[in-house]
Amino acid sequence: MDQIKTGRFIAESRKELGLTQRQLADALSISDKTVSKWECGKGMPEVSLMLPLCETLHITVNDLLSGMRVAEAEYRKSAEENMMDLLRENQENRKRFVLAILCAAVTIVAVCALVAIAAFMENLPAAARIAVLFLALLTGIAGMGAATVLDAAAGHYECPHCKALFVPVMADYVNGVHTFTRRRLTCPKCGNRGMCRRRLTR
Numbered sequence: 001m002d003q004i005k006t007g008r009f010i011a012e013s014r015k016e017l018g019l020t021q022r023q024l025a026d027a028l029s030i031s032d033k034t035v036s037k038w039e040c041g042k043g044m045p046e047v048s049l050m051l052p053l054c055e056t057l058h059i060t061v062n063d064l065l066s067g068m069r070v071a072e073a074e075y076r077k078s079a080e081e082n083m084m085d086l087l088r089e090n091q092e093n094r095k096r097f098v099l100a101i102l103c104a105a106v107t108i109v110a111v112c113a114l115v116a117i118a119a120f121m122e123n124l125p126a127a128a129r130i131a132v133l134f135l136a137l138l139t140g141i142a143g144m145g146a147a148t149v150l151d152a153a154a155g156h157y158e159c160p161h162c163k164a165l166f167v168p169v170m171a172d173y174v175n176g177v178h179t180f181t182r183r184r185l186t187c188p189k190c191g192n193r194g195m196c197r198r199r200l201t202r
């Protein structure tokens with residue numbers, strides 16, 4: 001944000017409408033000194049004044065903050081880019097979620113197979129049996145760890161109290177009691193603890 005550019009733009013837009021500083025100030029119920037201050041680049045309009053100012057000057061808040069009229073085509077382009085980013089993010093979240101489930105499933109099968117080998121294979125020396133069990137344990141830890149990381153990275157959780165969307169911190173995530181779609185987490189926004197619903201899309 002460039003105060004001087006914005007100030008110049010306010011002055012230009014005001015003059016285009018044939019308004020004096022005084023007239024603009026009166027329309028906003030503020031002093032003309034404030035308008036003069038903005039136009040000299042010595043301060044930005046307060047947030048509460050931005051919308052009325054933009055309405056009076058027939059400009060958008062985006063124009064005001066950019067210090068120039070942002071072309072409509074450009075505006076649309078940035079809106080489309082934002083939408084594409086969102087779609088891409090949602091797709092990646094779905095992918096991570098499916099991967100997490102696959103990873104967990106493969107791990108369970110692998111661990112069961114190894115335990116079965118250790119338990120039922122005859123003629124297996126005790127040392128080998130222990131080694132296979134140990135391998136099963138390592139596979140279980142690694143697989144579930146990977147599944148947890150993938151699952152935590154997939155999407156956001158929605159706070160039941162304030163409806164804020166957030167990505168949980170890993171420690172909270174791992175400790176959280178959960179069902180398939182909900183998890184007990186602390187909301188970073190309102191600080192309440194509750195069963196937060198998973199949202200793969202925003």
Ligand SMILES: [Zn+2]
Pocket residue numbers: 159160161162163164187188189190191192
């Ligand atoms: Zn909350």
